[in-house]
């Protein structure tokens with residue numbers, strides 16, 4: 001442990017780890033980040049980045065780079081199996097911004113911000129766990145002492161497991177395929193479209209001037225729906241109007257299952273959890289990574305000048321957690337309605353979704369992370 005700058009050891013070089021590392025390093029901490037992979041790498045296609053996370057990107061100086069090729073989204077339309085528009089004002093009159101960004105662009109912009117801030121990035125470094133006293137335990141047997149340890153090591157988090165913080169770590173038994181397809185002049189501009197039929201959902205979202213991000217969600221037990229390579233025929237039968245979109249999906253595509261992680265706490269002594277390690281959720285509201293960034297940035301701000309690291313971590317958790325817990329709950333609900341609703345009752349589903357869309361109070365509750373999360377970033381910035 002250094003006697004000058006306070007020192008942090010961070011496990012995991014994903015979106016959460018890079019954000020916390022940068023926020024701390026920009027505030028004078030010496031930061032070492034461990035990534036098990038041979039290089040820092042992000043997989044996946046596009047990602048929704050809401051107001052709360054956009055403010056974090058601005059805060060750490062990564063906004064321009066992350067959004068250089070991104071698409072600003074101003075409306076999100078939802079259609080049911082009878083091609084009826086059942087939600088169109090999800091974002092109308094809303095001051096919160098939403099961009100869709102290539103995952104690789106976001107990750108690279110965060111990695112560059114971390115490097116600029118002086119974060120030491122160690123690849124091929126496998127973390128085995130951590131202790132409440134601020135020790136990071138490497139698989140090699142090395143023990144690294146720090147003023148702060150952060151577990152940003154994803155859903156399977158060895159840091160969380162070693163501290164006994166697991167409450168629920170659950171496969172939600174649904175998931176989706178993520179695809180990038182070439183963009184055509186007649187594809188949507190500044191619009192996100194989502195189509196539902198039974199337990200299947202298709203999202204069509206512009207993400208760069210050349211590419212459209214397509215997600216195809218279904219229950220895990222829908223074997224044709226989750227097949228790789230992507231089963232164009234089966235999906236065209238469910239959504240005949242989208243055949244042209246499915247034809248553009250490349251054969252190399254991947255299926256990702258959704259998980260929920262809930263913890264007894266995000267903090268034990270000098271060690272904290274951020275991102276999927278603490279609060280993985282289904283991506284139905286496009287907020288899991290955004291909250292990882294919001295919470296990671298807030299952690300950096302909360303520890304700025306703080307003398308007592310364990311108490312500051314507890315204060316950080318108390319402040320950030322309610323919005324994350326609420327978003328996780330609504331995301332799970334969205335998944336149940338979208339993927340598990342009984343087929344004979346889909347008209348009722350459409351009516352309920354339509355009614356929910358008309359309620360401003362309900363919309364604000366579901367989208368609490370973009371609203372309140374952004375407000376928390378602002379308050380933290382001013383504190």
Ligand SMILES: Cc1cc2nc3c(=O)[nH]c(=O)nc-3n(C[C@H](O)[C@H](O)[C@H](O)COP(=O)(O)OP(=O)(O)OC[C@H]3O[C@@H](n4cnc5c(N)ncnc54)[C@H](O)[C@@H]3O)c2cc1C
Nearest residue numbers: 012014015016036048127154275276283286287288289290
């Ligand atoms: C299909 C899908 C769509 C999504 N869409 C959105 C969206 O639109 N908007 C949104 O906000 N969120 C979205 N999410 C969620 C988002 O992808 C995650 O919340 C986010 O990537 C989590 O980042 P993280 O850094 O916490 O974890 P991860 O991305 O899992 O990163 C963990 C890192 O830690 C490393 N690691 C793991 N174990 C070890 C170890 N033992 N030692 C060292 N390193 C280790 C891993 O290699 C990895 O680099 C989506 C998720 C899915 C599955």
